[in-house]
Amino acid sequence: MLRLRAQRQLGPFALDIDIECRHAVTAIYGPSGAGKTSLLNVVAGLVQPDAGEISLDGQTLFSSAQHIDLPPEHRRIGYVFQDDLLFPHLSTKENLCYGRNLLPAAARRFALDQIVDLLEIGPLLKRRPGHLSGGERQRVALGRALLTSPRLLLMDEPLTSLDQGLKNRIIPYLCHVRDALQIPILYVSHSVAEILELTSQVVVLDRGQVIAHGDFFTIAAHPQVLPLVEEHGFENVLDVEIAATDAERGVCEVLCHGQQLKIPYCDQPVGSRLFIGIRADDIVLARQRPTGLSVRNALQGTISAIADVGGKQLIYVDVGRRLAAKTTSEAIEEMQLGIGDPIYCLVKTHSIRLGPQLNRPEKR
Amino acid sequence: MFSAEEVQVLLLSLRVAFCCVLLSLLPAVLLGWLLARREFPLKIALDGLCHLPLVLPPVVTGYLLLLLFGRRGLFGPVLAVFDLQLAFDWKGAVLASAVVGFPLMLRSVRLGIESVDPRLERVARTLGAGPVRTFLTVTLRLAAPGLLVGSLLSFARSLGEFGATITFAANIAGQTRTIPSAIYTYLNQPDGESRVVGLIVISVALSLLALVASEWSARRLRST
Numbered sequence: 217m218l219r220l221r222a223q224r225q226l227g228p229f230a231l232d233i234d235i236e237c238r239h240a241v242t243a244i245y246g247p248s249g250a251g252k253t254s255l256l257n258v259v260a261g262l263v264q265p266d267a268g269e270i271s272l273d274g275q276t277l278f279s280s281a282q283h284i285d286l287p288p289e290h291r292r293i294g295y296v297f298q299d300d301l302l303f304p305h306l307s308t309k310e311n312l313c314y315g316r317n318l319l320p321a322a323a324r325r326f327a328l329d330q331i332v333d334l335l336e337i338g339p340l341l342k343r344r345p346g347h348l349s350g351g352e353r354q355r356v357a358l359g360r361a362l363l364t365s366p367r368l369l370l371m372d373e374p375l376t377s378l379d380q381g382l383k384n385r386i387i388p389y390l391c392h393v394r395d396a397l398q399i400p401i402l403y404v405s406h407s408v409a410e411i412l413e414l415t416s417q418v419v420v421l422d423r424g425q426v427i428a429h430g431d432f433f434t435i436a437a438h439p440q441v442l443p444l445v446e447e448h449g450f451e452n453v454l455d456v457e458i459a460a461t462d463a464e465r466g467v468c469e470v471l472c473h474g475q476q477l478k479i480p481y482c483d484q485p486v487g488s489r490l491f492i493g494i495r496a497d498d499i500v501l502a503r504q505r506p507t508g509l510s511v512r513n514a515l516q517g518t519i520s521a522i523a524d525v526g527g528k529q530l531i532y533v534d535v536g537r538r539l540a541a542k543t544t545s546e547a548i549e550e551m552q553l554g555i556g557d558p559i560y561c562l563v564k565t566h567s568i569r570l571g572p573q574l575n576r577p578e579k580r
Numbered sequence: 581m582f583s584a585e586e587v588q589v590l591l592l593s594l595r596v597a598f599c600c601v602l603l604s605l606l607p608a609v610l611l612g613w614l615l616a617r618r619e620f621p622l623k624i625a626l627d628g629l630c631h632l633p634l635v636l637p638p639v640v641t642g643y644l645l646l647l648l649f650g651r652r653g654l655f656g657p658v659l660a661v662f663d664l665q666l667a668f669d670w671k672g673a674v675l676a677s678a679v680v681g682f683p684l685m686l687r688s689v690r691l692g693i694e695s696v697d698p699r700l701e702r703v704a705r706t707l708g709a710g711p712v713r714t715f716l717t718v719t720l721r722l723a724a725p726g727l728l729v730g731s732l733l734s735f736a737r738s739l740g741e742f743g744a745t746i747t748f749a750a751n752i753a754g755q756t757r758t759i760p761s762a763i764y765t766y767l768n769q770p771d772g773e774s775r776v777v778g779l780i781v782i783s784v785a786l787s788l789l790a791l792v793a794s795e796w797s798a799r800r801l802r803s804t
Binding site: 261 | 697699700702703704705706707708709710711713717718721722
């Protein structure tokens, strides 16, 4: 468990953090310049806080009161940077082993082969970083950090420099790391969609301050958080109003911009407003309102944009609010989808994620 | 082709040049790192002091060396304790050419170190390497082309050094007579012109070689 209490002046504002991270993955979310990277640097020991105390699994890493400041090389914390920062003069294998070789054999938790297999980087071992693609480099950087057998893994927007297609290919590896290796992760990102693939535990930072900390769907409606979430590309957040509840069947009927939607049951009075999340992956597009399907929800809208991101296609549909749906270029060709076309977005009730009551003041 | 005396001059020059590189490399690395990576008061003054020999007439540099390291110089008594004589000795020629060539060496080393992404050093630290190991395996390794360029320039500068050397180490045949002072001496003799041809050819060849080699390493420095 990471216990972090730190203050540090950062130019225009002060970083002032007091958090405990006890989950497998804790995401640090916030706009750029909010102090996310500084937070990681403080934990890693690369930046010294002006005051505070940091401890990991009961060991004090930093304490201004006790004058303890463990140097980064003694903290046993892995760090994957935004740019892969592989050593250009070393081969992939030498990069992977750089930290591992500095560890006493007894402290090595993973064999080289285990990490190489997990990240599928076997064919790259002899190559220099200059001859690797962006996704390969980021996987090697991840492997290099893992091979130091860290007690905590810090990841600073590791996918930002990659296009969407590569992101989708790297995220499963991150899930592997989370599930198979049992290393807690502190994951910095400004993409809610990316964070939610890994965890719902989020610390929201703005101007150096923690403005919310907890389950994403609990805090997303926080008046200070919601604008950030909308601004930073978490496309499918809808505010809905409960029209009817059915505890027996386990569903609620809600109104979403004038359209009906069935969502998982929640214990809220009729008329209250809610915040729901739909992943772009969970939306199926259809030309006609389908019959003979188990899917209950069909939101009608028009296609407002089609974007090609690294082989995957994102279709933006205006249903009163913009929804992003993932599909393939094949499907687009076959269905002859074009901008302005009317379309139905099909969503399974149980793939809709529930948020809490929306506390946003009503529009006057 | 060469007389015994010319061979002696050539060998002495090469020895002085090699020792000059060896003598300046460590201070250049330390100062280069300091200037490239650290901020401290009087940094500009230190930078200026290191570059002074570049603009000072070499004869003045040689005279200042005499004032400092001559037998009756400021550090003369210290050198006497170690039974070390620099003035009018080939070791003095090494010191003189090292001082004169130091700005060239320092400049290249500093550029080499500045070209290393400091974030790579931070990565090494998080991977468990201490500051010294990080410096040796990352910073210095990636700055190596800069070190090589600096060494070659210092080597070439040492082969051509005349003013400071002749002032501080003099021009003693067989002891401190390097290629430039030999050419100067021969040219002052009535039949000298025929004797200098070989030395001039050697001079030009060595200088060209060093320049080509440094250009080649500089290109490698830019491409990494």
